[in-house]
Amino acid sequence: MVINEQPNTDRIWEWMKEVEDPEIPVLNVIDLGVVRKIGYEGETLVVTITPTYSGCPAMKTIEKDIAEVLEEYGVNNYRIETVLSPAWTTDWMSDEGKLKLHQVGIAPPVGHSADKSLLMGKIRTVRCPICGSEDTQMVSQFGSTACKALYKCENCLEPFDHFKCI
């Protein structure tokens, strides 16, 4: 009798939701869109991930955490591969992920990453995640982590993080 011990990839996609982003723990790696592919090469499960930023220090932790979850579910024959192309974009962030960001006071990415307005010196309107005002100002393109910019709200006067669009 042959027993198929390979778990279905649909189930593995579900398991991956248990892996948190170490820097913004409300998001899991599926919300973030860093898991690109899950499939089998013969007996070996291959999970393909892509970094958000080239120097993102969270990637090593994410890789380790994915391995832990797989092993907890009894998968021991696996490989985690990192690819750079196609380049990660905030367009891959799930709607659920954007909602979660908003709920913890981080303004989610707005618009589409292909938009060239940044280089033209235009700044998109970012709504304050605390009071909802559109009267906000960018303080710095760079924030507490590589993926965030620093904003302040002119209405409620609170500073907040904006997950920038790339």
Added chain:
Amino acid sequence: MNQDLFKFLLRWADNSLIHGQRLAQWCGHGPALEEDIALTNTALDYIGQATNLYKYAAQIEGQGRDEDQIAFLRDEWEYYNLVLLEQPNGDYAFTMARQFLFATWYHLVLNEMMQSQDAFLSGFAEKSAKELKYHVVHARDWMLRMGDGTEESHSRIQKAVDEVWAYLPEMFEMDELDQRMLQQGIGVDLKKIQTQWRSQIEAVLTEATLRIPADGWGHTGGKNGKHSEHLGYILAEMQYLQRTYPGAKW
């Protein structure tokens, strides 16, 4: 091993690593907290880009070395970064003038590199160009702010632009290796970029009320391992631990 490709990759990787190390030196010394954060984030982008390139270079080399061994165990003459990037940070004006003139160029390089026949390089370029966009905007804002600022800031940024200017010709040099890489559809035509770069930076310098320096003699040699005295000090500090305790991990 493809010796040409290996050296070509190291040139780009070393640019990123050395530039990243210099920017990282501002950590804890930025003129304002936001700037401290901006420069360390930027440094991290470059160091990450260097890591990606070294990994691929190690694979091309095929000697079983990894990215850390390539970064930490090579000597000065085996480093191929531009001489500009190893220069000390100076004041904030020098750091920003260098960042602006270099990042504007590198962003254009990456846009060209996206067409490379080498699948890794084109993917690398696509990824990194997104990061460079932010570096360019940040540095450009500082050029405008300092150039069109006070008398003090204007004179400092002008002096910085004048100083950086003598290091720029190396960015556009196409030596035999660059030519071969270009012919194979892997490399980038740096001469072609020069015109675009010139018009982009002239627009910003003019808006910042800065004078465009006259072209003249340029420092060069970094791309072939001939460096100023400053690189040795960076490597000494960066490599000390791995040289003293080979294979140390934390």
